[in-house]
Amino acid sequence: MSSLPLTLPAPTQCPMPNAHYPCFVMTATILAPSTQLPPSSHEFAPVIHRLEAGGAMLPDTPENLMQIIGIYKAYAVPMDFYWRDLLYIAERVFLNPFPFFKYFLPKEYLDLHNHYAGDDADLRIWRGEATAHPELLAFMEKGETFKMPKLLHHLWHDRINMEFAEACMRAMLWHRGMGGNFDPYLDTDEYKANADRAIKAYFKGNPVMLGLYQMFPEMFIEQVRQLSYYSNLGLFWEVMAPVFFEMSDRYDAGDIKSVPEAMNFLVNAIFAMAGRPIYHHVHIRGEVYEIIPKSCGFMWLYEAALPYVEAVFYRTAPFRGTKSYNAQAKQVPDNQKDFHYGILYADVFPVGTAGIPPTLLMQDMLHFLPKYLVDYYHQHCRGEDDMLIQLGISFQRSMYVVTSAVIQALRTALLYPLDDPNPRHLQANRAFFETQIDRFKRPEARLRDVQSQNYR
Amino acid sequence: MADIVDIAVSAGSFQTLVTAVQAAGLVDTLKSPGPFTVFAPNDDAFAKLPPGTIHTLVQNIPQLARILTYHVVPGRLMAADIAKLNCLTSVEGSEIRIDTSHGFEVKNATVIAPDIEADNGVIHVIDTVILMG
Numbered sequence: 001m002s003s004l005p006l007t008l009p010a011p012t013q014c015p016m017p018n019a020h021y022p023c024f025v026m027t028a029t030i031l032a033p034s035t036q037l038p039p040s041s042h043e044f045a046p047v048i049h050r051l052e053a054g055g056a057m058l059p060d061t062p063e064n065l066m067q068i069i070g071i072y073k074a075y076a077v078p079m080d081f082y083w084r085d086l087l088y089i090a091e092r093v094f095l096n097p098f099p100f101f102k103y104f105l106p107k108e109y110l111d112l113h114n115h116y117a118g119d120d121a122d123l124r125i126w127r128g129e130a131t132a133h134p135e136l137l138a139f140m141e142k143g144e145t146f147k148m149p150k151l152l153h154h155l156w157h158d159r160i161n162m163e164f165a166e167a168c169m170r171a172m173l174w175h176r177g178m179g180g181n182f183d184p185y186l187d188t189d190e191y192k193a194n195a196d197r198a199i200k201a202y203f204k205g206n207p208v209m210l211g212l213y214q215m216f217p218e219m220f221i222e223q224v225r226q227l228s229y230y231s232n233l234g235l236f237w238e239v240m241a242p243v244f245f246e247m248s249d250r251y252d253a254g255d256i257k258s259v260p261e262a263m264n265f266l267v268n269a270i271f272a273m274a275g276r277p278i279y280h281h282v283h284i285r286g287e288v289y290e291i292i293p294k295s296c297g298f299m300w301l302y303e304a305a306l307p308y309v310e311a312v313f314y315r316t317a318p319f320r321g322t323k324s325y326n327a328q329a330k331q332v333p334d335n336q337k338d339f340h341y342g343i344l345y346a347d348v349f350p351v352g353t354a355g356i357p358p359t360l361l362m363q364d365m366l367h368f369l370p371k372y373l374v375d376y377y378h379q380h381c382r383g384e385d386d387m388l389i390q391l392g393i394s395f396q397r398s399m400y401v402v403t404s405a406v407i408q409a410l411r412t413a414l415l416y417p418l419d420d421p422n423p424r425h426l427q428a429n430r431a432f433f434e435t436q437i438d439r440f441k442r443p444e445a446r447l448r449d450v451q452s453q454n455y456r
Numbered sequence: 457m458a459d460i461v462d463i464a465v466s467a468g469s470f471q472t473l474v475t476a477v478q479a480a481g482l483v484d485t486l487k488s489p490g491p492f493t494v495f496a497p498n499d500d501a502f503a504k505l506p507p508g509t510i511h512t513l514v515q516n517i518p519q520l521a522r523i524l525t526y527h528v529v530p531g532r533l534m535a536a537d538i539a540k541l542n543c544l545t546s547v548e549g550s551e552i553r554i555d556t557s558h559g560f561e562v563k564n565a566t567v568i569a570p571d572i573e574a575d576n577g578v579i580h581v582i583d584t585v586i587l588m589g
Contacts, residue, residue, distance in 0.1 A: 272508025
């Protein structure tokens, strides 16, 4: 770039000593409610008006802010494991038919530099270190019990629940077709040829597996598609972990003082990261096989973030063992696009049902709660296991803020500024907000509940 | 007459766009006979993007090229031609919504200078960077 005659706007420098890296700044504007449009007649009119004023779906209260930031921090630590292990599985474990040790993250991946933290970051979102978070490393060593060999921690299930990350990945794979070019690419001849090269290289000298591949090629290609989604989600979360760590640090330092400020930090992060490449590379015997090359032009926003939000926040699938559904009575929608079992609709109460993904995540977050949140939950505790439910509901609140950020980011990208002087543009913004909020009209949605602090 | 790139360079208000086009290796394409219709965001339009957006794109050329080619449509389409259409298909492959019922709007951007003719196409200057979706 330095040889070019013209320059692009320079990224802002971090306000830290010796900082030479590009850094990420936050801007937040809260507007007075628009007087140019008549009040909305939507069922959630107060929420629509709040969004139009630059706010979030979650009311702006100090209690909400404390809960969402505390949860972001508690989420970011296991997420630091998730993204590293997702990439490890996509890039190294690959098609291992007996992947017993896929959750045993090698040092190489614990030391892998996050591209958005540390001194050598592409864009420094978090001012912390690029390698695995110290609280994660401490937990991996001792767990809830005590220091013992990794295998015993694994078998005792005293570890990070990677199964949660895999459930999110599977939700993306299962729903497919949620926009972006990544998913259609998985069905192209080019993708299949790339996968074929990698499969043959991986099983080189293994006549049994190569024979099986010859007999059931589609089964192997489908497995590679799943591994491509491992990579997709790993690259997505590699960004989100430093974003959440930075938000927590800024809150602790008093730099994030309101829910809209927190949301705007996320909006800016979404834009800053939008162009991050989404790809799938596999490392086989020292050689890199580009199953989805960076040159495809797939972007973090379109090919990872938006499909992720759709699949995981909105859709997913009913969790086995939590509730019975009568499909004949249309309790399960005919169309996958109408599925509504994500965190924004979840009944958080049936936690403790062993193995369901939200419980696994809540158990992971429980280990890394900041003290202020532990104290807060103790004030309202209904019993020994109640903290899991309370943090699950805080998590739900926090994901309503992330979803608000996505909605505001899409409005910024595709529509008009909130203070646009043109009433026709403001009306278009309102129509967009109302369409988005329509998805929370159904009775399972928790948008009504999170408006009150009594929902806990 | 000059080509699309020469006009953008000489105008002086497309410094970010020209730099991005150079970084993405699209100069030769936009100097080729085409013809192309380019919706050209000016420097103020790029400045409206949240911080870091351009920084990440410039580090990732295929992704930058994708955003830029979303601003290009094959053919020489003057404002009067576009007024007859509801949407255009960009070189990137995604559609661009057009609204000429109140002025000349391209998605959420407003055309502030239409019909700047070049040897190999036409430029319409827009006040906002348009994004797919």
